Amino acid sequence: MCRPRKHRIAALALLIALVGQRPANSQDPLPSWNDGPAKQAILEFVKATTTEGSPKFVPQAERIATFDQDGTIWVEQPMYTQVVYAIDRVPAIVKAKPELKNVEPYKTIRTGDHAAIAKLPMKDTYALLAAAFSGMTVEQFHSEVSKWFDTAKDRRWHRPYTELIYQPMLEVIRYLRANGYKTYIVTGGGQDFVRVYAEKVYGIAPEQIVGTVGDTKYGYDKEGRPRLTKEPKLMLLDDTTGKPEGIHMMIGRRPHAAFGNSIGDQQMLEYTGAGHGARLMMLVLHDDKEREYAYGPANGLPNSKVGTFTQALYDEAKGKGWTVISMKNDWKQIFSFAE
Amino acid sequence: MCRPRKHRIAALALLIALVGQRPANSQDPLPSWNDGPAKQAILEFVKATTTEGSPKFVPQAERIATFDQDGTIWVEQPMYTQVVYAIDRVPAIVKAKPELKNVEPYKTIRTGDHAAIAKLPMKDTYALLAAAFSGMTVEQFHSEVSKWFDTAKDRRWHRPYTELIYQPMLEVIRYLRANGYKTYIVTGGGQDFVRVYAEKVYGIAPEQIVGTVGDTKYGYDKEGRPRLTKEPKLMLLDDTTGKPEGIHMMIGRRPHAAFGNSIGDQQMLEYTGAGHGARLMMLVLHDDKEREYAYGPANGLPNSKVGTFTQALYDEAKGKGWTVISMKNDWKQIFSFAE
Numbered sequence: 001m002c003r004p005r006k007h008r009i010a011a012l013a014l015l016i017a018l019v020g021q022r023p024a025n026s027q028d029p030l031p032s033w034n035d036g037p038a039k040q041a042i043l044e045f046v047k048a049t050t051t052e053g054s055p056k057f058v059p060q061a062e063r064i065a066t067f068d069q070d071g072t073i074w075v076e077q078p079m080y081t082q083v084v085y086a087i088d089r090v091p092a093i094v095k096a097k098p099e100l101k102n103v104e105p106y107k108t109i110r111t112g113d114h115a116a117i118a119k120l121p122m123k124d125t126y127a128l129l130a131a132a133f134s135g136m137t138v139e140q141f142h143s144e145v146s147k148w149f150d151t152a153k154d155r156r157w158h159r160p161y162t163e164l165i166y167q168p169m170l171e172v173i174r175y176l177r178a179n180g181y182k183t184y185i186v187t188g189g190g191q192d193f194v195r196v197y198a199e200k201v202y203g204i205a206p207e208q209i210v211g212t213v214g215d216t217k218y219g220y221d222k223e224g225r226p227r228l229t230k231e232p233k234l235m236l237l238d239d240t241t242g243k244p245e246g247i248h249m250m251i252g253r254r255p256h257a258a259f260g261n262s263i264g265d266q267q268m269l270e271y272t273g274a275g276h277g278a279r280l281m282m283l284v285l286h287d288d289k290e291r292e293y294a295y296g297p298a299n300g301l302p303n304s305k306v307g308t309f310t311q312a313l314y315d316e317a318k319g320k321g322w323t324v325i326s327m328k329n330d331w332k333q334i335f336s337f338a339e
Numbered sequence: 340m341c342r343p344r345k346h347r348i349a350a351l352a353l354l355i356a357l358v359g360q361r362p363a364n365s366q367d368p369l370p371s372w373n374d375g376p377a378k379q380a381i382l383e384f385v386k387a388t389t390t391e392g393s394p395k396f397v398p399q400a401e402r403i404a405t406f407d408q409d410g411t412i413w414v415e416q417p418m419y420t421q422v423v424y425a426i427d428r429v430p431a432i433v434k435a436k437p438e439l440k441n442v443e444p445y446k447t448i449r450t451g452d453h454a455a456i457a458k459l460p461m462k463d464t465y466a467l468l469a470a471a472f473s474g475m476t477v478e479q480f481h482s483e484v485s486k487w488f489d490t491a492k493d494r495r496w497h498r499p500y501t502e503l504i505y506q507p508m509l510e511v512i513r514y515l516r517a518n519g520y521k522t523y524i525v526t527g528g529g530q531d532f533v534r535v536y537a538e539k540v541y542g543i544a545p546e547q548i549v550g551t552v553g554d555t556k557y558g559y560d561k562e563g564r565p566r567l568t569k570e571p572k573l574m575l576l577d578d579t580t581g582k583p584e585g586i587h588m589m590i591g592r593r594p595h596a597a598f599g600n601s602i603g604d605q606q607m608l609e610y611t612g613a614g615h616g617a618r619l620m621m622l623v624l625h626d627d628k629e630r631e632y633a634y635g636p637a638n639g640l641p642n643s644k645v646g647t648f649t650q651a652l653y654d655e656a657k658g659k660g661w662t663v664i665s666m667k668n669d670w671k672q673i674f675s676f677a678e
Contacts, residue, residue, distance in 0.1 A: 206591030252545030
């Protein structure tokens with residue numbers, strides 16, 4: 001087909017215009033980050049540890065990076081997503097065990113009174129999680145959680161929870177992986193819960209999820225087929241001191257980079273920082289009320305029930321040379337859906 | 340430098356002679372295996388699961404293969420290597436706690452009477468292992484075990500324990516890995532013990548060792564530096580039903596191939612076999628007294644204290660289509676050091 005010359009010129013002009021619109025820093029691996037010490041720290045760490053001959057070079061097999069989940073790579077306010085899931089499971093739990101109807105925390109949850117639910121003590125939350133995360137095979141649990149994520153939406157942005165991912169952190173995860181790092185999630189959340197979506201959302205495989213572990217029990221169904229049933233028994237609480245312990249059990253190597261946002265991540269960052277050679281320790285500070293949330297004493301704000309970033313943790317970070325990431329100042333864009 | 344023509348011809352003749360000596364099956368990925376149903380089962384499984392378009396094709400991310408260690412990929416007779424290590428640790432244990440001197444099993448072990456030591460009850464072995472595998476940081480433990488392997492030799496072949504690897508199984512591990520499989524050791528042995536040499540010996544990284552897990556405790560040394568200390572507390576006994584449970588915790592995916600040799604591996608093979616699509620389950624039968632050992636009822640021989648291959652397991656294998664590997668008939672060569 002012969003195309004008139006002026007059309008070809010117009011097409012060429014359009015092409016030039018489109019190419020011209022590409023940002024100047026199209027090679028920037030961290031486009032959602034503003035220039036500043038946090039971005040600089042990441043770029044310098046990766047360069048130092050992956051450049052052959054660099055005094056800080058790290059062999060590929062030892063390139064381990066660990067990321068807390070709630071509040072570090074996705075939203076944790078106003079409550080942990082897995083707790084929202086557990087609350088939504090209450091009708092099914094009570095249907096299976098009607099005797100729980102008038103027992104706490106089920107009694108309060110069944111009223112639907114958000115303020116009262118938010119005030120339930122921590123031990124009730126643990127009991128609820130144990131009930132919601134057990135009593136079925138590992139495959140049934142996977143399927144239930146997967147179905148829930150298909151329809152559940154958060155109340156602020158009205159979006160699936162799996163979209164409430166921090167775009168800048170996703171870029172860090174991908175950038176580290178592109179440079180030979182094995183990326184792990186190290187979360188206080190349930191290991192099997194996070195495994196349901198982590199591969200799709202973060203590109204992180206089930207075997208790279210270190211989380212709170214509930215016991216499973218091997219047995220057989222009525223037809224004699226083997227099955228693993230989730231038990232309401234805690235094996236590892238992967239939070240605070242449990243994070244380095246879980247990392248040792250699941251990985252067996254000390255990370256070279258660790259990312260967190262709360263006192264639950266303190267020991268993981270200390271343990272990472274105590275290794276020889278180049279180490280990168282970073283803490284996300286929630287100081288952006290407009291685009292996300294602002295909370296924590298290190299922020300001059302009252303503590304929240306989740307994701308406590310105390311003044312003591314802030315001081316330890318400063319004293320040990322960890323990098324504090326300001327969501328407000330360091331992140332150009334927070335979510336992929338919001339410019 | 341100019342080389343006379345006849346020398347060049349001689350060199351060429353030598354080259355041809357050398358090339359001519361290569362076995363005809365130089366492309367055989369399993370040269371230490373005799374042709375037969377076991378070798379065939381491995382080759383067919385790999386071909387079916389890695390050929391795009393094959394009805395049994397398995398995506399690379401799901402290619403998980405698990406190997407028991409003792410008696411499956413290295414020698415377990417006359418006693419597990421980690422028990423030999425623990426016995427050799429007794430002087431250090433008693434030095435640290437002199438009150439144990441006249442307590443069992445230390446009292447008997449200190450006599451050096453092999454026959455009496457072999458008769459110690461299982462609970463004493465567990466107590467000894469707990470003592471030998473705790474009371475120090477994870478780095479100190481790694482260093483102690485590493486030093487021991489540098490000098491310790493077995494009493495039959497007088498070789499380092501890390502040479503008592505079954506060459507045919509090493510070929511299977513490498514062959515699976517070359518075909519996109521992630522290879523794991525799933526052992527009743529101590530996870531941290533196996534991690535010391537597994538990368539060097541089997542090419543299997545620390546994060547791919549699923550083993551019996553002792554608790555660790557996060558704390559600080561006198562200078563305030565973080566450390567992980569090994570505690571004498573069992574978190575997971577990775578044997579029998581503990582194997583599928585450990586696989587779920589550490590990997591979170593059902594294996595497509597599993598290799599074992601005893602009732603400790605029964606549930607791992609059942610769990611593997613209960614998955615959809617292509618699955619390969621294999622059991623090593625020790626029936627070669629000349630080149631290694633012969634033991635187990637399935638062999639028409641009395642049970643041994645380690646590596647029990649019962650008649651019931653043999654019958655289950657036959658009934659479910661698992662492949663039993665005869666060391667005598669299926670393996671051309673057992674060790675790399677012995678033709």
